[in-house]
Amino acid sequence: MGPKRVDLALIERLLCELPEVADAAVVPAAADGGAPVAVGIVSLHPGATLTGPELRWHQSMRVPLAMVPRRIEVVPRLPRTEDGSLDRDAMDDLAVGAGAVQAVGAIAGPVADLWRRQLGTTVSLDEEFDRIGGDFGLAQRTSGQIEDLTGRWYPPSVLVSHPTPRALEELVGTATGAGEASTAVLLADGRGPTVAIAYDMDGSAFTMRDLATSLGGRRVIGLDLPTAGGRARARSFEELVGIGADDLIAAHDGSPLVVIGYSLGAIGAFELAVQLRRRGQEVAMVGLIDLGPVHVAFNTGRRGMRPAETWPWRPPATDPFHRRAAGYLRHAADQPRGRRLEYVARAANVGRDFDLLRAEHDLRVHGAVRPSLRRSWSWYRLVEWTVDHRLGTWDGDAVLFVCDQTVKGNVPTSAKVDFASKLEATIGWGPHIAGHLTTWPVVGVHTDLVEPPYVKGLGEEVSRAIEVHAGG
Template identity: 30%
Template sequence: TLTYRELDDRAEQVARRLRSLGAGPEGVVGIALPRTADLVAAVLGVLKSGAAYLPLDPAYPPDRLAYLVDDARPVAVLATAGTGALLPEGTVIVGPEVTQHQEPLLAPALSPDNIACVTYTSGSTGRPKGVSETHRGIVEFVEWTHAALGPERLARVLFSTSLNFDVSVFEIFSPLLCGGRIEIVDSLLALTTEGSRGASLISGVPSVMSSVVADHAEVSPRVVALGGEPVPEQLLADLEAAFPEARIINFYGPTEATIYATAWQSDLDPYSKDGPPPLGRPLARNRLYLLDQALHPVPEGVTGEVYLAGGGPARGYLGRSGLTAGRFVADPFGGPGERMYRTGDLAVRGSDGGLRFLGRADHQVKVRGFRVELGEIEAVLAAHPDVAQAAAAVREDGRGDQQLVAYAVTAAVTAVTAAEPALLRAHLARALPAHMVPSAIVVLDRLPLTVSGKLDRTALPAPDAPAPAHSSPRTEQESALRAIVADVLGLEPFRVGVHDSFFDLGGHSLLVPRLTTRIRNELGGDLPVRAVFATPTVAGLARRLSGAGTPGTAALDVLLPLRTRGEREPLFCLPPASGLAWGFAGLARHLDVDRPLYGLQSRGLVPGERVAMSLAEAVAEHTARIREVQPQGLYHLLGYSMGGLVAHGVATALQAAGERVALLAMLDSFPGAWTSQGPRPGDRPAVLRGLLTILGRSAPPDDDDLTDARFAELVRSVADLPGSLDDAELAALVEVTANNRRLLEEFAPAPYHGDLLFFSAAQDPDAHPDRYAAWQPYVDGRVDHHDIPCAHGEMTRPTALDRIGPVLDRRLRTT
């Protein structure tokens, strides 16, 4: 243990010896010392001499140490007899021994822009490059930590990171410059054996921090700082459970940005938890740009490269002016002479303004002519609730063809089974284009890591066997249909089995008309749009084309099967006032492949059928249909708009019958005064306008005379499912919609015992932030609210379901 005075005295002794050897501003001094208090004194001593310190890890291979010494040309290296023997011949070695000198140490003539340390990072060519970080950049970062965290959170910091990584600057200087203390350990993993109950802040890469959490380390930090890798969503949940009082920080920033450039803080920057935490906000004087190849800002939802500007970027690469000029470029958005650093990192800005890390530009590969970002595959795989860590790589198969391979480390609580890779691949297929879905997934006990704790891609093993084959076509017609289905979905034909559902493979209601049009044009068969709902497989469609059946009214029946196979409890979906549940088909690609999916439609859509005479009758019929499919709970219900009210009624009816409802979820559905809004049931033109909006058509101005004929013309102007309805079916649809408007006003909810999962249409003109709270009097649990950036009528569009589906799937897996 050293006091501040003792540490300062040691540092001054080191500085005097180095000055005598010629150390000073813009000079470099190496440090090759074990992790003791002498290491910290050496760092401070080098800085007091005016020179910059160069970390030389004694654990590095001698060849690498020789390269660093030759490249940086230090005035001297602080080393012990043992570590000095690892250095190349001719290196000036200075021991850490302290000698007493009485003469005062004069401060060197330093400027804030002199270099303070040189940190070497790996280069794409295999030649490490030294990043020259300035006093100004480091001081600005440390001052930000003082303002953001305060002395209390920095009172006792674990110094666990190797001096070779600039995160050590954070762990040393942030506490020591505000009166805190540092505890030196060999690595963060020391917590799993030794513990450190007094540490107020621990810091490390996520892959190592996950081990700390898994081993239940005896530590109670106030801050858990993560950086260097994307943070898996599962790790974030584990940290919140293990350290519920701690602030979790997701730092982002390459070494060239001086330690870190942005920070997301769990207690200050809430997010929807629909993936890993975002990159956060720029810290200190940093600025972050997301730009395309022409250095133009990219719009929301478009991938761009991250550029960092302001106070953070380092001076450049030591002795590498050409490389510096290529990566530290003029800032077109800053003042004269200002530069920005091109990180090579890819990110996308969401509708909430948050940036999500996607991967590295230099991990971009080409597979079968497609450009593929491995980081994006890894991010999607890591978002699976059973995956703790993920990686991806490109390998050659036995024929010499390139194939994508993904690697997964499953969560500790998950049993690895032979079927798991198939489930994980289905998860990827739900979120990625077909050309980005790996051919094989390998489940590992752990990912291979480099000495710095980052992923070692070169050590990833080859897959043992190719991915399992799909059921193949048995006739020429099935083969032709498979090719069309694959092309519509953007898949390679071999990925489509003849018994695979169009919706499981990524199809949705907006793609169905495209599919039937292609079939009609290429195969000559007149296949109605609704036939795809009745038989959504290649084999089933082939039977339709062969005349082995007719589509009939299956797509308008009360029970609409969207996926019937699977061993888990089904999800039952109740539609808006139109009574049509077709839009829920797009959920299939987001849900567990083992979970059936059903829509419950309004009675009366089939011409000649009687509509429900009361809301209670509609609730009773839907409850009965659900229990025909699933006689006993657990039940899972999802309602959209009016369907939310019906779902609430079904849920309370099931509970009153002694059944268990595991999930009640709603899409932009509200009780109370909202039920009396909208067109009156007797105002037919207003009902027609409202229905056009529900169906995704533009309604004519209010002063235009909207007749039934004009309504039918507008509906059929789009070649989709509603556009395929005949006159009688359209008339029935209008009657059902008007009737449902009347039933809405009868809603008188009983208490629901449980939580409500709620999704709001945040961009709807009628939206306001707390509207979902109208449900709180009618549920005795909590209302878990999620904003979706869309209008009310767009909640089952693919872009909205891309956000709703993963949240819904995670909730279903935990109920």
């Protein structure tokens, strides 16, 4: 199907392994302007009420995505001939008929039109998001458009498991949209222990896709920030991470996990590992991707290098991320309340729409923050809760990945470099690790580590560390 060769009989067997499925068949069906796609036709056991999109969601969490039909149609019973074998002609008619109905749906058309306008290219209803150059910004706009059309919010990462306009049409056609059910998202399929990636400041598993595919063919599950939909689903960092821990366990097969986190997500990964172990889940390795030595001053063009003590205030690079964030918030407290979010975001070099007071008003009056402010609001709440969180102790080993950003070739060299951060190799993590903490150097600029060109090298180093410390 498409550019991949798949075994339809194997897909049928995998579908039949779902406990709700009584019988299943998979047939190829013509796609809109593309190669044929696999369509599953299933009948359910008595009492089962799952829809096709929900079955596809469950299947995408347990088998490689290449083994998940593009569409799944639920029928009372599979058509059969007089001798009891499957009636393949009738099956083909079911697959074609289902596609024809969905092609004129209220979601697929507007989504395809949005992609067409944003990317300036022809987009069919079966065009995959990644292959036409979709990025995180377009994924967010797609999420917002679906909410405008349906009144239900789906995270941008839903495009990982439902990458086409037609697949999104199937998903949102149900009353219990699967995109609202779980913060755990399958990012990549493969071998060895499953890797769980905690969200960074962007709060979306979608931004971790490049890292997931750079981990040497491993199975990777990413986590979405539970508050990214603009609703107050948690009141503390522990509750926030607890939602992800529960969703991760529900989506996983119970085998040992490798938990990693990038930047602010390193704190999330640490707490996630603690909560997973508390819930009886074995954690084979904890990986913390934190900031190494940095330039105190940054090139500001005609104004030259910014003195180290001028705005925005920058804390010592020897501090772990949660201490640096606490320093930013202490300085932000001196700002007018309506400008605190902007101050902290500027200090972190993040450009967003800011209006904290209006976001809080939305939440209080309407129960959800308006879409244009959700990213900044949820990001600010994440930083606040992280700062308030008191790190405990991980009763095990961990790997600390750091990049020396003062190395010539990584960033423009400057005399104003925080070489003091070289003096404390664990960057403040040492007291929180009861076992052995291994420092593992990586090449790159911290803010760009999970993006090309650095992400490939980071993925290779993390994969090597997994082989050494997790045995897979």
